[in-house]
Amino acid sequence: MTEISESALPPASANPLGRLKLSKVSTGLWYALPMGLLLISGFLAPLVMVLLYSFMPRGTFSPFGTPTLENYVDIVVQNFYISFGWSLFLALISTLILLVVSYPLAVAIKRAAPKRALILTVLIIAPLFVAENIRLHGWVLFLDKAGVLDGGVKALTGFEIGSLVNSVPVIIFGLVYIYLPFMLFPMILGLSNIPTDVKEAASDMGASRWQMFRDIELPLAAPGILIGGLLCFVIALGAFSESKFLGQGVIVTIAQDIESAFTFGQNWPRGSALSVLVILLAGVAVWMAMRRLDLEKMLGRSQ
Amino acid sequence: MNDTSTGDRLLRLYLTLVVVLLYIPMFVVGLASISRSRFFVFPIRKTSMKWYHDTFASLQIQEAVWTSLIIAFCVALLSVILAVLGALAYARYNWKGRKLYQQLLLVPIFFPQSVLGLALQIWFSSIGVQMSWGATVFAQLVWIAPIVTLVIAIQAYGYNGSVEEAARDLGASRWQVFRDITLPLLGPGIFSGFLFAILLSWGNFPLSYFTSGADVTIPEWLYGKMIGGYTPMVPAVGFLSVLAGAMALIVGLTIRVRGHSP
Numbered sequence: 001m002t003e004i005s006e007s008a009l010p011p012a013s014a015n016p017l018g019r020l021k022l023s024k025v026s027t028g029l030w031y032a033l034p035m036g037l038l039l040i041s042g043f044l045a046p047l048v049m050v051l052l053y054s055f056m057p058r059g060t061f062s063p064f065g066t067p068t069l070e071n072y073v074d075i076v077v078q079n080f081y082i083s084f085g086w087s088l089f090l091a092l093i094s095t096l097i098l099l100v101v102s103y104p105l106a107v108a109i110k111r112a113a114p115k116r117a118l119i120l121t122v123l124i125i126a127p128l129f130v131a132e133n134i135r136l137h138g139w140v141l142f143l144d145k146a147g148v149l150d151g152g153v154k155a156l157t158g159f160e161i162g163s164l165v166n167s168v169p170v171i172i173f174g175l176v177y178i179y180l181p182f183m184l185f186p187m188i189l190g191l192s193n194i195p196t197d198v199k200e201a202a203s204d205m206g207a208s209r210w211q212m213f214r215d216i217e218l219p220l221a222a223p224g225i226l227i228g229g230l231l232c233f234v235i236a237l238g239a240f241s242e243s244k245f246l247g248q249g250v251i252v253t254i255a256q257d258i259e260s261a262f263t264f265g266q267n268w269p270r271g272s273a274l275s276v277l278v279i280l281l282a283g284v285a286v287w288m289a290m291r292r293l294d295l296e297k298m299l300g301r302s303q
Numbered sequence: 304m305n306d307t308s309t310g311d312r313l314l315r316l317y318l319t320l321v322v323v324l325l326y327i328p329m330f331v332v333g334l335a336s337i338s339r340s341r342f343f344v345f346p347i348r349k350t351s352m353k354w355y356h357d358t359f360a361s362l363q364i365q366e367a368v369w370t371s372l373i374i375a376f377c378v379a380l381l382s383v384i385l386a387v388l389g390a391l392a393y394a395r396y397n398w399k400g401r402k403l404y405q406q407l408l409l410v411p412i413f414f415p416q417s418v419l420g421l422a423l424q425i426w427f428s429s430i431g432v433q434m435s436w437g438a439t440v441f442a443q444l445v446w447i448a449p450i451v452t453l454v455i456a457i458q459a460y461g462y463n464g465s466v467e468e469a470a471r472d473l474g475a476s477r478w479q480v481f482r483d484i485t486l487p488l489l490g491p492g493i494f495s496g497f498l499f500a501i502l503l504s505w506g507n508f509p510l511s512y513f514t515s516g517a518d519v520t521i522p523e524w525l526y527g528k529m530i531g532g533y534t535p536m537v538p539a540v541g542f543l544s545v546l547a548g549a550m551a552l553i554v555g556l557t558i559r560v561r562g563h564s565p
Contacts, residue, residue, distance in 0.1 A: 138328020238415020
């Protein structure tokens with residue numbers, strides 16, 4: 001694996017001039033520096049701050065008090081693990097549904113003629129650029145009582161469906177809807193890594209459709225599927241608009257709890273402790289997946 | 304392929320249905336925006352352009368549009384600058400901390416945005432940064448600049464570095480190589496990255512919501528009205544925002560397809 005990705009690099013290490021090689025080492029570092037500084041000051045530092053706050057006494061507004069574990073105890077005692085459980089459940093189930101729903105879509109796009117495939121891909125990504133709450137609001141207007149579905153069916157048949165919003169299945173539907181592009185796009189990239197001749201060869205040698213899917217398509221498309229799944233799972237873990245608009249209080253997700261701890265509750269340490277829990281879970285998922293991925297190879301080859 | 308049979312046809316039908324489904328909410332929002340009644344009822348009894356007139360007359364909304372646009376342009380410009388350098392470090396140079404850098408770059412993308420927004424809020428208030436549109440630019444950069452870097456990195460992987468080396472051997476300075484060879488070769492990726500950044504910023508809610516303080520972007524304005532004080536201007540503004548994004552996307556893609564063929 002590593003040999004392949006190394007060979008895709010500019011032949012810096014193979015350069016006979018030692019001087020040039022050395023200068024390239026430092027050039028790479030210089031180029032990475034601005035981005036590195038952004039990530040340290042805009043990502044790592046805030047997370048460290050959250051971690052510090054999570055060990056502070058309830059309701060304090062300074063990260064340098066006497067450390068305590070009371071916020072973590074509160075998560076259990078004050079039943080915050082319930083919203084955490086809901087978020088975990090919603091993220092898992094919507095990711096699973098997305099895997100099943102998206103795979104045939106990715107296959108269909110891969111089989112389409114190149115120009116059509118490009119248009120379809122753009123059509124699938126484009127909703128990402130519309131604010132989440134506009135799209136969710138559209139669904140509320142569609143599914144609510146006297147909305148497009150209920151009103152339309154009633155006008156045509158006289159039968160009343162009533163309101164379909166404010167239930168857990170609709171929240172799951174909302175999550176699946178919102179995150180479909182996140183799943184589909186990496187999947188399309190992953191599938192496009194499968195050379196057609198490999199499949200033809202397998203088919204010539206008498207492989208069944210199922211065998212081809214299991215032994216050839218799936219392993220080769222795996223990195224893309226893994227990235228899509230991971231992205232959906234992690235982002236869905238922090239979802240809060242879906243349950244707010246489509247659920248309207250049926251359930252509370254962990255992100256909603258975190259938000260209210262920071263805003264109405266004015267309790268930063270509690271919000272921080274809950275955030276640490278989410279960050280840990282997301283971190284473990286990302287770390288486990290990253291170990292199996294060679295992103296360099298994926299990006300390099302998808303060109 | 305010998306199976307352009309029922310299977311393939313079903314697959315195509317399924318794909319069409321899903322693409323239609325993806326756009327149902329935008330369509331419904333458009334429909335609701337031309338309904339006269341205060342609360343949307345389908346089928347629409349009376350249509351009216353009143354909510355669009357109100358929208359264009361609202362100073363609050365004008366201000367939100369400007370805030371959104373300024374944030375989007377700052378984020379796109381800064382992301383592209385950071386990302387061109389970042390993508391070269393990512394894809395073209397072999398240096399010591401490269402693997403770590405590549406992994407670190409991915410983490411903000413694979414991260415719940417609401418949690419990132421709140422973490423940044425705490426961080427800003429701890430170090431005494433005022434919440435404003437400027438803080439939002441920074442917050443969105445943390446998420447968007449890595450994405451743009453990946454987009455440009457794909458481009459950077461795609462060309463052969465020997466052109467640059469040849470230019471240097473012929474006596475071009477480092478800056479000349481960068482300006483006359485590297486940048487034009489990365490051009491299509493830079494353009495896509497810029498477009499991506501503008502659109503992602505334009506539609507972003509969680510990062511803006513927690514960091515913009517008194518400044519309000521369009522998605523924030525919509526959220527505020529949806530939570531309390533609903534007005535049919537919500538679908539009107541929502542639909543205009545969808546149209547604006549769609550136009551930017553179409554214009555951008557047309558330029559990209561006509562201008563360069565990578």
